[in-house]
Amino acid sequence: MDFSWTEDQLEFRNSVLDFARNELNNDVRGRDSRSEFDAEGWKKCGAFGIQGLPYPTEYGGQGADVLTTVLAMEALGQGSRDNGFLFSLNAHMWAGTTPIARFGNEDQKQRWLPGLCDGSLISGQAITEPDTGSDAYALHTTVKKDGDSFVLNGTKTYATNAPIGDLMVVFASIDRSKGWAGLCAIVVEKGTPGMEVEAHYDKMGLRTSPMSGLSFNDCVVPAENLLGKVGSGMMIFNHSIEWERSCILASAIGTMERKLEECIDYANQREQFGQSIGKFQGVSHKIAEMKTRLETSRLLLYRTAWLRDQGKAKAIDASMVKYYISEALVQTCLDAVQIHGGSGYMTETEVERDVRDALSSKIYSGTSEIQLNVIARHLGL
Ligand SMILES: Cc1cc2nc3c(=O)[nH]c(=O)nc-3n(C[C@H](O)[C@H](O)[C@H](O)COP(=O)(O)OP(=O)(O)OC[C@H]3O[C@@H](n4cnc5c(N)ncnc54)[C@H](O)[C@@H]3O)c2cc1C
Missing domain, CATH: 1.10.540.10 (Acyl-CoA dehydrogenase/oxidase, N-terminal domain)
Known part of the structure; x- marks a missing residue:
């Protein structure tokens, strides 16, 4: 390496x-x-x-x-x-x-x-449904072959980019009795009759990223929009979720670097009890931990990216990087608010927004608990 x-x-x-x-x-x-x-x-x-x-x-x-x-x-x-x-x-x-x-x-x-x-x-992807989140393969949306088309029926939720999406990769089952073996991935384009894009959700954070539900009522999609084969949906989802878990938090490393710089500046400039607050160990240790979390997260990200370049990355690598960086990001953003005191809690300083944005990283692309399940499973537990 x-x-x-x-x-x-x-x-x-x-x-x-x-x-x-x-x-x-x-x-x-x-x-x-x-x-x-x-x-x-x-x-x-x-x-x-x-x-x-x-x-x-x-x-x-x-x-x-x-x-x-x-x-x-x-x-x-x-x-x-x-x-x-x-x-x-x-x-x-x-x-x-x-x-x-x-x-x-x-x-x-x-x-x-x-x-x-x-x-x-x-583009975006829609697999989550009102009744199936972590248990994604138990989804209820159905897809049926009808001549040169597929017909979709069902409801998706929490689909990032759906309100602005030109095309969404949608997962549906051709035969629910087959479980994951019946899953299909199909590309549904904006304006396809029978697909309704729900109103934009109002979220706690990541508010500049549009998200909504999608409903499919006898939505007719041309057969040429099927990705892979009928029944290869699980393989397609697994492949893309491993890429997603490996790379989606690369931007969070940059966010943590930015938070670190902001906190060092603030701790050097803000004075209490006649000295800069960075001189207090209660503050400086938080910043030292931020730096350590940043560098360990970075190493894990680069290691996983390197393994992907070598074609050697496994599901456990993707889950470790997703789990570790999301937890590190949340802690770093929370510490940044604490270091900024009351001003960190005010929207005008833009410190609190990073906390609201960060919290979702422990949920999307599989919750932290699900990442730990994957890691434990790979360890034979
Ligand atoms: C910002 C954001 C963006 C998203 N974007 C998309 C998107 O683009 N497309 C899409 O399809 N979905 C998207 N999602 C949905 C996301 O993938 C799900 O919210 C997530 O997988 C969890 O599903 P759930 O919300 O139904 O929670 P649930 O599965 O109901 O889980 C609730 C709680 O139970 C825990 N839990 C569940 N099962 C287990 C288990 N086996 N072991 C231990 N704990 C467990 C979970 O960890 C969680 O704490 C997004 C979500 C968010 C917040």
């Missing part, structure tokens, strides 16, 4: 950091209060090449390896304070685009990948 970066990688990282600082911080506080997505920022990311980072150049991607991709996502998290926007980007890439890039046939890749890479199309 060698984590020394090339000059090109470092130059690229710095260009992403500058881009994020200059282009992805537009009225974050106002948009957070209005739950408003940064559509202009999305287009700018597309032009910069963010959405296409890990996808093949022949389909409009940048062809970057996994380590370079997570390095760039980390820089986005450091440069941009819009965690919701970055979450939408990650959902689009790992949950929406990756299944198409990996399991799409040539026609599907030609049809969708260039737009997904250049920012002209937005």
Whole structure:
């Protein structure tokens, strides 16, 4: 394992950091209060090449390896304070685009990948239902073959990007008696008759990332939109969730770096009892722990990315990185509020927003408890 970066990688990282600082911080506080997505920022990311980072150049991607991709996502998290926007980007890439890039046939890749890479199309994934979250494969949505089409019926919930999505990768069962072996993954495009996008959910955090439910009432989808084969839905989901768990929190490393810098500045500048608060061990130890959590999280991320580049990453690696970084992120954001005292609790300082945004990282892409179950299972427990 060698984590020394090339000059090109470092130059690229710095260009992403500058881009994020200059282009992805537009009225974050106002948009957070209005739950408003940064559509202009999305287009700018597309032009910069963010959405296409890990996808093949022949389909409009940048062809970057996994380590370079997570390095760039980390820089986005450091440069941009819009965690919701970055979450939408990650959902689009790992949950929406990756299944198409990996399991799409040539026609599907030609049809969708260039737009997904250049920012002209937005995607997401819908597997969660009102009655099935952690137990995702027990889903109730059905899909039936009807001539040259598939017909979907059912309800999805908590679908990130659904209100702004041009296409969603939807999971449904062709035969519930077969359990996971009956699952299918199908791409449903915006405006397909029979698909209704519910009203935008009002969330605690990640408010600039639009989310809603989807309902399917005899929704007729062309058969050519099926990804893989009938019954390969579980394999497709497992593949994309492992990528998602491995990479989705790369931006959180950047967020933790940003929090660390903010807290050091504040602790040096704020004075109580005649000295800067950073001189109190109660404060300085919190910052020392932040730094330690940041570097251990970073190592785990790079190790998993390296394993992915080698084709050696396993489900346990993906779950460890997801579990560890989400817990580290939440603790770091909570400590940042404590260090900022009363001012950290006020919306105008934008310190509290990071806590609201961070908490969801222990829930999406499988809760912390589910990640620990996966890790324990791999240990034979
Ligand atoms: C911000 C955000 C974005 C999301 N985006 C998407 C998306 O784009 N697409 C999508 O399909 N879904 C999405 N989700 C849904 C997410 O995947 C689910 O919320 C998550 O998997 C948990 O399911 P649940 O909410 O039904 O909770 P439940 O499964 O009901 O769990 C409730 C509690 O019980 C615990 N629990 C459940 N089973 C076990 C077990 N076996 N062992 C130990 N504890 C257990 C859980 O850990 C949790 O604490 C998103 C959720 C959030 C918060």
